[in-house]
Amino acid sequence: MNNGKGNTLNVNSNHIDQEVLDRLKSYQQLIKRSWQGLNVKIIGQPGNSSIVNKKYKREEATDEEVKDQEKQTMLFDLACKLKELEELSDIRSSQNLEET
Secondary structure, eight states: OBOSSSOBBOTTSSOBOHHHHHHHHHHHHHHHHHOOOOOHHHHOOTTOHHHHHHHHOOOSOOHHHHHHHHHHHHHHHHHHHHHHHHHHHHHHHHHHHHHO
């Protein structure tokens, strides 16, 4: 099997190109050196995940979030009213066309 860089891997036998193995080993060492560990503030620690989740869980919305939600609700209501007006306008237009 060709990996696109001129190196071939023979997967049917025990022989694998040494250059490919060396690159794999260096890549694994790079990952090992740069490993920062798991961020337990996000995923929690084994055995105390409920404590961590309670600590970082926000139950109250900020004033800005409340205002944003109200704004979104008003915009949605406005869009619904506009759609109703357009539908009424279309109905009246079609009725006027039918009368003439």
